[in-house]
Amino acid sequence: MQRGAVQQKIPCVFVTRVKDEPSSKREHQMFKVLATETLNPLALSAAIDSALATEKVDGTCCYVTTHKGLPYLWARYDRKPTKQAEKRFKKYLYTKGSSKDFFWNVDEDFKVVPDFWIPAKGVKLSNGKPYPDENGHIPGWVPVEYGNKQYCWHSCAVNYALGVAIILKPRTEDPGSLEISLVHLSDLLEQTLELIGTNINGNPYGIGNKKNPIHLLVPHGTFVIKELAALDHNSVVSWFEHCQEGKVEGIVWHCKDGSLFKLHRHHLGLHWPLNDTHLNSRPVTIKMDLCKFDYEVDSSTLLGQLSKKDTVCYDRLQDILLD
Structure with a gap:
């Protein structure tokens, strides 16, 4: 399915x-x-x-679609109302109890979004413009570009020069264990994924550490x-x-x-x-052979560090330690 x-x-x-x-x-x-x-x-x-x-x-939602003619990772970015508009909205909810009949002036009530922002699929339109949901937000996406500090942890999990993403998935040979490997971004087009790791949502899976953070992408519906x-x-x-x-x-x-x-x-x-989860307690193998790529990967990047651990197996996902 x-x-x-x-x-x-x-x-x-x-x-x-x-x-x-x-x-x-x-x-x-x-x-x-x-x-x-x-x-x-x-x-x-x-x-x-x-x-x-x-x-x-448990992570942060991402999306793969094209940007500048290439498959790119996009981060979730909801367009939110200005403080004044949000105050008016909350006052209306307090008195009416429902957001269905609240009128939004989309041109004036919402904050400016970054360049290249796009609304999420399925967002309702009003006069051809994206209209907020019942929470007063317009769900959307922004491309993850190198150099943007706000999305530095997203950037760790992709390499646009190679066109790949670092993915966590069940191991084909043994679905009860896990595998960290590379997947072409082109194979993930129009899919959504979850970014998990050291600096995401308090790191509920205990992955990596502050000195050597690890961030991985999990396509939705993987497990x-x-x-x-x-x-x-x-x-x-x-x-x-x-x-x-x-x-x-x-x-x-x-x-x-x-x-x-x-x-x-x-x-x-x-x-x-939880202290121990079903995900972080499973065995994991790193499959990060970069020999097939005619590209020299920076050894200080996550991709470079993981490539040094190619074929290494760990008893648990949370046991992975990078140099």
Whole structure:
């Protein structure tokens, strides 16, 4: 089954409710979004029972599409309202409770975006212009270019001269273990991925260290969940709490019609991150043979450091140490 690309916010597989107490997921958020025991009607209509369940990986979302005529990695960049417009929006939500009828002046209410910014696929248009979602944001992307310090960790995971990305995936010979290898960016066109590593989201997988950081790209839908319990509230909670495969941030279901649905541990009131996860406790092999490329890689880059470890196996992903 083809994996869906993450261009928009993914709805929860269960109907959610809001609880008035501080979020354990987002700092300064004074409410929790929790899953009820009722399946989302949209998920039922998308045949969620026959969907492909995959691990939700904890990182930052990326996208591969063309830029300057070449396949490029793009970083998530949502166009957000100005302070004045956001204040007006929040006041409206407080009095009306819904964002559906709020009027945005797209030309004046939103901050200027960087050069080459593009809206995410599926963003609604109003008079031919991208229009904000229910949260008041316009999801979008900006190209990751060398020299941009804001995206320096993204840059580590790609090499445009070679046209490749550093990917973490299941090992073909043994799907129970992992492999770090190179994939041509052209083979990833129009796919979305998750960037994980030392300086991303507090590094929940314990990858690398501050002296020698490691950042890897994981195409969405890469890690298929094999032993998922029945799709009911209690069974899923038990799976998260008691199965080794359940030591993940969450689940994303890829439906046959292209729809995506998710379930985060926080939706169930469960803790994340964990000291040991299903991902960082698996064996990993580095396959980084650069001999086939007629290009001299800088040994100080992540690609150069990993190439020194070509064919080296580690008992766990978090055991990798670079020189």
